[in-house]
Amino acid sequence: MSKIPTFLFFFFFSSTISISLSSHPLDPLSPAEFTSVQTAVRSHYSNHTSVAFHYIGLKEPPKSAVLSWLHHHTPSSAAPPRRAFIIARVNHTTTHELTVDLTQSTILSDQLYTGSGYPLFTFEEQIAANALPLGHAPFLESLRRRGLHGAEILCQTYGIGWFGEQGKGCSRIVRVMCNYLDGTVNLFMRPVEGIAVTVDLDRMEIVGYRDRGIVPVPKADGTDYRGSKQRPPFGPGVNAINVVQPNNLNRWANWDFHLGFDMRAGPIISTASIFDVDKQTFRRVLYRGFLSELFVPYMDLTEEWYYRTFFDAGEFGYGLCTSSLLPGADCPDNAVFMEAYFPDKDGNPQQLPNAFCIFERYAGDVMWRHTEAATPEVVTEVRRDVSLVVRMVSTVGNYDYINDWEFKQSGSIKVTVGLTGLLEVRGADYTHKDQIHDESYGQILSENTIGSNHDHFLTYHLDLDVDGESNSFLKSKLKTVRVPNRTTSPRKSYWRVFVETAKTESDAKIKLGSEQVDLIFVNPNKKTMVGNPVGYRLIPGSVAGPLLSDDDYVQIRAAFTEYNVWVTPYNESEKWAGGVYVDRSRGDDTLATWSMKDREIEDRDIVVWYTLGFHHVPCQEDFPVMPTLSSGFELRPANFFERNPVLKAYIS
Amino acid sequence: MSKIPTFLFFFFFSSTISISLSSHPLDPLSPAEFTSVQTAVRSHYSNHTSVAFHYIGLKEPPKSAVLSWLHHHTPSSAAPPRRAFIIARVNHTTTHELTVDLTQSTILSDQLYTGSGYPLFTFEEQIAANALPLGHAPFLESLRRRGLHGAEILCQTYGIGWFGEQGKGCSRIVRVMCNYLDGTVNLFMRPVEGIAVTVDLDRMEIVGYRDRGIVPVPKADGTDYRGSKQRPPFGPGVNAINVVQPNNLNRWANWDFHLGFDMRAGPIISTASIFDVDKQTFRRVLYRGFLSELFVPYMDLTEEWYYRTFFDAGEFGYGLCTSSLLPGADCPDNAVFMEAYFPDKDGNPQQLPNAFCIFERYAGDVMWRHTEAATPEVVTEVRRDVSLVVRMVSTVGNYDYINDWEFKQSGSIKVTVGLTGLLEVRGADYTHKDQIHDESYGQILSENTIGSNHDHFLTYHLDLDVDGESNSFLKSKLKTVRVPNRTTSPRKSYWRVFVETAKTESDAKIKLGSEQVDLIFVNPNKKTMVGNPVGYRLIPGSVAGPLLSDDDYVQIRAAFTEYNVWVTPYNESEKWAGGVYVDRSRGDDTLATWSMKDREIEDRDIVVWYTLGFHHVPCQEDFPVMPTLSSGFELRPANFFERNPVLKAYIS
Secondary structure (H helix, E strand, C coil), X not given: CCCCCCCCCECCCCECXXXXXXXXXXXXXXXHHHHHHHHHHHHHCCCCCCEEEEEEEEECCCXXXXXXXXXXXXXXXXXXXXXXXXXEEECCCEEEEEEEECCCCEEEEEEXXXXXXXXXXXXXXXXXXXXXXXXCHHHHHHHHHHCCCHHHEEEEEEECCCCCCCHHHHCCEEEEEEEECCCCCCHHHCECCCEEEEEECCCCEEEEEEECCCCCCCCCCCCCCCHHHCCCCCCCCCCCCEEECCCCCCCCCCEEEEEEEECCCEEEEEEEEEEECCCCEEEEEEEEEEEEEEEEEECXXXXXXXXXXXXXXXXXXXXXXXXXXXXXXXXXXXXXXXXXXXXXXXXXXXXXXXXXXXXXXXXEXXXXXXXXXXCCCCEEEEEEEEEEEEEEEEEECCEEEEEEEEEECCCCEEEEEEEEECCCEEECCCCCHHHCCCCCCEEEEECCEEEECEEEEEEEEEEECCCCCEEEEEEEEEEEEECCCCCCCCCCEEEEEEEEECCEHHHHCECCCCCCEEEEEEEEEEECCCCCEEEEEEEECCCCCCCCCCCXXXXXXXXXXXCCEEEEECCCCCCCCCCCCCECCCCCCCHHHHHHHCCECCCEEEEEEXXXXXXXXXXXXXXXCEEEEEEEEEEEEECCCCCCCCCCCCCC | CCCCCCCCCECCCCECCCCCCCCCCCCCCCHHHXXXXXXXXXXXXXXXXXXXXXXXXXXXXXXXXXXXXXXXXXXXXXXXXXXXXXXXXXXXXXXXXXXXXXXXXXXXXXXXXXXXXXXXXXXXXXXXXXXXXXXXHHHHHHHHHHCCCHHHEEEEEEEXXXXXXXXHHXXXXXXXXXXXXXXXXXXXXXXXXXXXXEEECCCCEEEEEEECCCCCCCCCCCCCCCHHHCCCCCCCCCCCCEEECCCCCXXXXXXXXXXXXXXCCEEEEEEEEEEECCCCEEEEEEEEEEEEEEEEEEXXXXXXXXXXXXXXHHHXXXXXXXXXXXXCCCECCXXXXXXXXXXXXXXXXXXXEEEEEEEEEEEEEEEEXXXXXXXXXXXXXXXXXXXXXXXXXEEECCEEEEEEEEEEXXXXXXXXXXXXXXXXXXXXXXXXXXXXXXXXXXXXXXXXXXXXXXXXXXXXXXXXXXXXXEXXXXXXXXXXXXXXXXXXXXXXXEEEEEEEEXXXXXXXXXXXXXXXXEEEEEEEXXXXXXXXXXXXXXXXXXCCCCCCCCCCHHHHHCXXXXXXXXXXXXXXXXXXXXXXXXXXXXXXXXXXXXXXXXXXXXXXXXXXXXXXXXXXCCCHHHCCCEEEEEEEEEEEEXXXXXXXXXXXXXXX
């Protein structure tokens, strides 16, 4: 038996598992590098200037430099220069885009941004805004009228969107909405309705206040989800199983990839390659994959709700909202954990412990099998399906999103997202469905509690490099063919495959569900021995598209969800499907506007944008905390290999 | 902490796990009961009569008797009478349907069947038919001309379907097609093309023979999938993980169900109920669920292929094709195994060892979680997702279907089917894609090897009894609503839920994919405290529908695949979506014909028929053995419980 080929599995910073800590050009900023940014920017501006960091992330080196480094580097070879991209608000009035040389700690560029929209909210300004109502006399009066105690109030910041306002109407305002604790930690089940507080984040003051009237606050009883607060009877219960893994995970099967972190996107998988046993070489699959935007529009038109059309990556930072994973619960016992870093508003690096876990998964499934009973002796060959999972949880306020990137030995990359956590509910007068005669915008879940109808659209940026950069997108359509002459066959019909190569961006837009089309991404310059172009197929999970009108301001801002599939030529600046500045954006910098150029995408370095959707009609099982609902998609080799790549997998 | 409620988890015969062996009215026939059938039928006919058993299965007691027994039985109470239903061919000429009293070993009825179509093939007649070509001089001549050795030939029986033939054209004929071993066990990769052998099964002789000419037999090289036959280099490999389970599985969490076996359907799940912690009682969910038919049409019109439109349950017996599961490979180490029994053609009980495995699954997933960072102290609550899986593998010739019924503590029943095993390939002259200019009906996978395009449609019979028998089907449609007056809201649109109750069968037919509709099954007579009807939702996995013309004979026989969802009133005789007699059927006894009665289905005991589809365009990774491709569906509670049923699950 030949030796196991050596793989490099790059981790981007110190972790508890025993691996060599090679650096990689796509490593996220280290704590020292955050400090370098801070130093450079502080010395660039005068002492009297207020600078708030809204985004600090790696400015990725050009793709060619990364690939060249990956293929040629030796321990002594120079890595591409390390740079950071920064978005800062200066003196609470202007937005600046800066580039910093991380090694020299110098400013390379500083550009004023004058377009529409604003950067991510910082934690600090959200905390400050959330505290304002309790110092606002009319709010205290509203509480008094409702018989609520200020000490039990917790408020949240909500982006206010854009509904056609111009000029001053487009300032950096948000809504602050409050919830009530008083005996529970499940504040999201206890909204204080009827009150609209508008806050200007730059001035950090309340600029609008309205109390439309009293709506009951849903009761605390039954909402607390902590185990320690439950009373008998308990159940269900199972006999716990243990997963025991003898060895470390530092080199995993046939995959090699890099895991990075970004405060906006969360996990970033890059330079994923798979070892081809027949060819005895690594072959490229995915240059970069990450969640580009997560759009969550609610379907409630009441004054306190109509604007709730969240862009969780661009407004709140999907990475910034990372929850520390609980060992033995969020991940199995064989998982290893890694931390991540994000900057606070002053640029100080903050540690997120247990931001990721990585584990080998064996769920009892079969990678392939066959029993042959026709041969003289019965043959049964079975291979167990063991994969590697990279997990991260982002808790954007009430919702928890469990993000899995799973690498299968058979060559598939499966992306799964699990939705759990707490619904966003509206307080209401109703205590029974029979009382609801008008539009309730949701479903009654408990007394005075309406679970609002809403959607989740997760748009992934997938820079596929199938066996190299130059790729094409094939729409492989299955169509019924009538058999013209019954003398040729007793059959009257069959189906065959009609392959259309997408030439330009407009060819590539696809709304799934309406017709039967397989999504194939090939390298047209590489063929298998029998002549098939090497490729990967994207297999969708649950399919959903937007149900908002195209001319609705909300949908104009989220126009990137209009199609489940878009393909664009690679462009360094096109990372965020909803635009760089999403808070109060106007839809003028989205995937939908870029794609209007209708650029050529055949035999090019292309990027696939895939949108996974959920329409969520809440039900009582989602109260007071939701059982996980999962979906995802799979990138699966399709004539990428000459044959089944796990035919000769080790038998465990 | 209160005591764990007691559950009964019925197994239908002896197994290695420590459980009480209660009998259940839906238990499949025991070996002794098969013998009882054999004795009764032998004494019923004269000694000179030839009787071949094509089907022996439990004749289920009336649903009311089963439910009454379940709710009222004590150790001494009488179970409903045990009866068997038998389909036999008598003197190779007529089909009889018999009912046998299993306790008395007496014939209760014997009816001649005079309609169209024939019963399942027996193993014995397939073996006899497969041997005929090697005793047929023209076939030996065909081998000689091809330079093939008879000793390496293995033949298979294929149903020939129905293409409008009348009278004698409708006799019990099949096609026998041969493959070549000669250095491999993967006979399915080595078809001997160009030869059509027609066999009359009743006369057991060749009644038609044609050799259209020589087509290369694909080479043996690279086709063997046995681990022992692989040569270096090997890979990929992983560090094996072990799953250790300390205790037995005799009582599992909050589920109670019965597992049965049928030679046609395979596993049958019945009387599944879930314990409601709040109500402290079991509540009914599924009276019976099983695979009713599996339709696999190929898209190849050549003379040796056009008729390959398999009905794997009705022609070959999905249960009869059960493969014994390999411990530690087909199922994890914590699995328990159970045997099953089927009758041979003479009615002798035959044991299928390891026909089922049952295991507790923990794949590292999260049942629910939330991290609350807004409260004074950060709260993180996480529950691990542990479920119970019942698995069975059916190997219908070349294909292996991995069938999982998964019971989740959160109340979901997930049905998953994994497709693996061997493709059906056609031998061809081509050695490279560039040589293919005409219709090849498939994809080139290797030299001289075309993987034929085909579909898999799995139609499940789901007799839902959501909290009781009387159920209704709600089509919950999400539709865009324009906001009429912009003065009421800055929004221009939203969506809301429009619920339509299906009154009759025609209301319930749904082709998925075309519109956004949630499939809800409710008990209209039971409401939650806030007034929602208690229900379950069917969440589809991958969606596919037939691409054959409606007037094609193939599609007429498989008309039950035309819609993904049908709902019928419960009718004891309506079990097999393609009809009882599927071999050479004419489509006159299918779900589609029954449903033409357009019966009432509101507030009735109803049955849901759900069809899960795959269109399969083969790729080289599927050669010489396919990595598993999975899909399925989920039955998930929707206002069945007052709240999240695992809020108070034990923390492990």
